[in-house]
Amino acid sequence: MNDVVCLMPYSDRLFVDLHCHSTCSDGTLPPRVLARRAKQAGLSAFVLTDHDTAAGCAEAAAVAAELGIDFLPGIELSCDYPRPGTLHLLGYGIDPASPSLADLSRRMVAGRNERNERIVTALQKLGVRIDMDEVRQVAKGEVIGRPHIAEALLRKRIVSHRGEAFTRYLGNGGLAFEDRDQLTPAQAIAAVHAAGGLAVVAHPFQLRKENYAQLRGAIKHLADQGLDGIETLHSDHRDSLVAELEEIARELGLLVTGGSDFHGSNKPHIKLGRAGRRRIPRERYDALKAALAARGASKSA
Ligand code: AMP
Ligand code: ZN
Ligand code: FE
Numbered sequence: 582m583n584d585v586v587c588l589m590p591y592s593d594r595l596f597v598d599l600h601c602h603s604t605c606s607d608g609t610l611p612p613r614v615l616a617r618r619a620k621q622a623g624l625s626a627f628v629l630t631d632h633d634t635a636a637g638c639a640e641a642a643a644v645a646a647e648l649g650i651d652f653l654p655g656i657e658l659s660c661d662y663p664r665p666g667t668l669h670l671l672g673y674g675i676d677p678a679s680p681s682l683a684d685l686s687r688r689m690v691a692g693r694n695e696r697n698e699r700i701v702t703a704l705q706k707l708g709v710r711i712d713m714d715e716v717r718q719v720a721k722g723e724v725i726g727r728p729h730i731a732e733a734l735l736r737k738r739i740v741s742h743r744g745e746a747f748t749r750y751l752g753n754g755g756l757a758f759e760d761r762d763q764l765t766p767a768q769a770i771a772a773v774h775a776a777g778g779l780a781v782v783a784h785p786f787q788l789r790k791e792n793y794a795q796l797r798g799a800i801k802h803l804a805d806q807g808l809d810g811i812e813t814l815h816s817d818h819r820d821s822l823v824a825e826l827e828e829i830a831r832e833l834g835l836l837v838t839g840g841s842d843f844h845g846s847n848k849p850h851i852k853l854g855r856a857g858r859r860r861i862p863r864e865r866y867d868a869l870k871a872a873l874a875a876r877g878a879s880k881s882a
């Protein structure tokens with residue numbers, strides 16, 4: 582079905598991007614610039630989904646409104662998950678000013694900062710000459726993570742590309758890998774719901790399940806904990822996985838979403854508005870809005 586979408590003549594106004602990062606986390610464009618790029622790319626809507634923070638949403642919303650494109654506030658929360666998988670949960674339509682979300686965000690940032698210190702100490706013990714100030718200089722927002730450390734290592738030519746920073750030092754199994762306390766999936770889903778949003782599992786490819794039956798089981802387990810949707814279209818998903826995920830969504834009655842996971846020059850192969858060579862149809866944005874409206878209506882009823 583997505584192949585058909587690709588081959589049809591299209592107007593770009595028919596497309597959206599529901600997964601983007603800004604300088605508030607580990608993207609390289611400020612929220613206002615991201616909004617302009619979304620407009621330039623001809624998208625009719627986009628969502629900012631920074632890691633662990635909604636701090637950029639007010640700015641992105643204001644610029645999107647000026648430019649006449651639709652915007653929905655979002656967030657991406659990392660959850661505890663059995664290795665080698667990782668679970669990221671997208672929150673759509675959250676209230677960026679929600680006190681519970683702000684509190685959660687503060688706790689996540691504190692946990693990150695503590696882990697960043699441990700990583701830098703581990704690197705120093707390995708003889709790598711790097712300090713936290715150099716990492717902070719890379720970051721533009723308050724959410725600092727491993728991509729910023731990778732960039733600092735790259736700038737100092739300690740590694741020759743970002744991937745090497747992860748495989749050699751920062752990734753799971755790397756010489757300076759450090760874990761951090763993360764939310765359980767149930768806590769993250771509840772936090773998104775408490776902030777008025779819908780909870781969608783990001784890039785299920787990263788759950789690293791061995792086969793589709795296991796993948797289905799993992800998503801069913803999340804659905805039992807309140808999951809609302811699956812990000813089926815993503816830059817790292819091949820067509821066969823997209824088709825399988827859409828089938829799982831149909832079976833479980835979940836929404837389907839899609840996004841590029843744009844990070845600017847931190848992930849130069851990812852283009853805004855593209856999920857690999859596919860585009861993300863406008864209907865996916867409209868379906869999120871409709872589900873949010875339905876939830877709002879059932880709450881106030
Ligand atoms: P953190 O949020 O600090 O745990 O860092 C995780 C982020 O690092 C992910 O969201 C990815 O964007 C990025 N990342 C993870 N593995 C790699 C890799 N091998 N190469 C480049 N970026 C990666
Ligand atoms: Zn990221
Ligand atoms: Fe992610």
Ligand code: FE
Nearest residue numbers: 600602657842
């Ligand atoms: Fe992301």
